[in-house]
Amino acid sequence: MKMTFRWFGPKSDTVSLSQIKQIPAMTGLMGFLDYKAAGEVWPLEEIGAYINEAAASGLECEVIESVNVHEDIKMGLDTRDGYIANYIATIRNLAKYGVKVIVYNFMPVFDWLRTDLAREIPEDGSNSLYFDEKDLGAMGPIDIVKKTAEGSKGFSLPGWEPERLKELESTLKRYENISADKLRENLKYFLDAVTPVCEEVGAVMACHPDDPGWPIFNLPRIAHDLDGLKKIVGLNSSKANSLCLCTGSLGSNTENDIPAIIRHFGTQGRIACMHIRNVKHLGYRHFRESSHLSKDGDLDMYAIVKAVYDTCPDIYVRPDHGRMIWGESARPGYGLYDRALGACYLNGLWEAIERGSCSQ
Numbered sequence: 001m002k003m004t005f006r007w008f009g010p011k012s013d014t015v016s017l018s019q020i021k022q023i024p025a026m027t028g029l030m031g032f033l034d035y036k037a038a039g040e041v042w043p044l045e046e047i048g049a050y051i052n053e054a055a056a057s058g059l060e061c062e063v064i065e066s067v068n069v070h071e072d073i074k075m076g077l078d079t080r081d082g083y084i085a086n087y088i089a090t091i092r093n094l095a096k097y098g099v100k101v102i103v104y105n106f107m108p109v110f111d112w113l114r115t116d117l118a119r120e121i122p123e124d125g126s127n128s129l130y131f132d133e134k135d136l137g138a139m140g141p142i143d144i145v146k147k148t149a150e151g152s153k154g155f156s157l158p159g160w161e162p163e164r165l166k167e168l169e170s171t172l173k174r175y176e177n178i179s180a181d182k183l184r185e186n187l188k189y190f191l192d193a194v195t196p197v198c199e200e201v202g203a204v205m206a207c208h209p210d211d212p213g214w215p216i217f218n219l220p221r222i223a224h225d226l227d228g229l230k231k232i233v234g235l236n237s238s239k240a241n242s243l244c245l246c247t248g249s250l251g252s253n254t255e256n257d258i259p260a261i262i263r264h265f266g267t268q269g270r271i272a273c274m275h276i277r278n279v280k281h282l283g284y285r286h287f288r289e290s291s292h293l294s295k296d297g298d299l300d301m302y303a304i305v306k307a308v309y310d311t312c313p314d315i316y317v318r319p320d321h322g323r324m325i326w327g328e329s330a331r332p333g334y335g336l337y338d339r340a341l342g343a344c345y346l347n348g349l350w351e352a353i354e355r356g357s358c359s360q
């Protein structure tokens with residue numbers, strides 16, 4: 001288990017590389033260039049600047065998280081080949097700097113969604129990301145973008161700023177004719193094109209699950225349970241068609257048995273990396289993110305780490321979203337303190353499992 005940390009780069013992260021390096025046993029980053037739009041080629045110089053800066057602080061960067069797939073690829077439009085060519089150029093550029101895992105998602109229209117980015121946890125006064133489907137009411141994505149423009153607290157759709165409202169409307173319209181099977185077909189087309197290049201340069205693609213872990217706004221979603229992930233792995237037999245299992249995303253859905261999912265794909269060598277965090281279920285499609293500790297949430301973190309230890313011990317992991325604690329101001333979910341606590345806790349579980357296994 002290689003412990004890593006997400007870092008948004010010098011211009012947009014409140015956390016410094018020296019702080020990350022001081023977290024015990026932190027070996028590297030899961031890199032994130034958040035200013036790159038989906039479909040762009042990432043130039044060598046920009047990749048090099050980020051990775052060299054990490055290396056100067058003693059941190060590796062063998063995982064990159066934010067090479068987003070252009071919507072035209074997900075929708076299977078004629079224009080997709082150009083965007084796939086750009087994606088391949090980016091894969092080649094990343095590999096030149098030693099990147100081995102590229103995390104992507106295939107969620108239509110938007111990325112993750114929450115209904116409150118800073119919901120206070122009554123027990124201790126900290127706050128965390130929160131979702132309650134009831135808060136959405138009859139609102140769809142368009143209403144949320146409008147609300148964001150009005151400055152309403154809580155709602156935002158990452159990647160869909162109010163000035164892109166027109167584009168959002170036409171994209172949503174196009175998805176009315178795209179079923180889950182069609183979306184999978186489009187993913188297969190993408191994977192068939194990029195995995196040979198990944199094999200050539202020694203990298204893998206790692207699909208991140210839907211978040212929250214069920215379909216929303218009547219859009220097709222294909223990556224939120226064991227069955228869906230099995231179908232994705234089955235689309236292309238290359239080991240470069242891999243997964244980034246996110247315990248918080250999958251864990252938002254109470255139906256998912258996360259340790260069983262890890263064991264299933266871990267034994268097949270199809271997990272490249274993981275985001276590990278805990279969630280507290282508050283009701284039907286209603287949850288908040290908790291500290292990483294098992295007893296603070298509803299996921300069994302011991303069983304999760306044990307499944308990694310038993311089936312895929314060499315993967316990259318990172319503590320995922322943390323709560324906002326100790327008065328820190330940072331990007332929601334991405335403060336220093338609670339994620340550092342999470343990394344220490346996960347490493348502690350690992351040490352206990354490892355030592356326990358040796359003495360048997």
Ligand SMILES: [Mn+2]
Nearest residue numbers: 246249275320
């Ligand atoms: Mn995640």
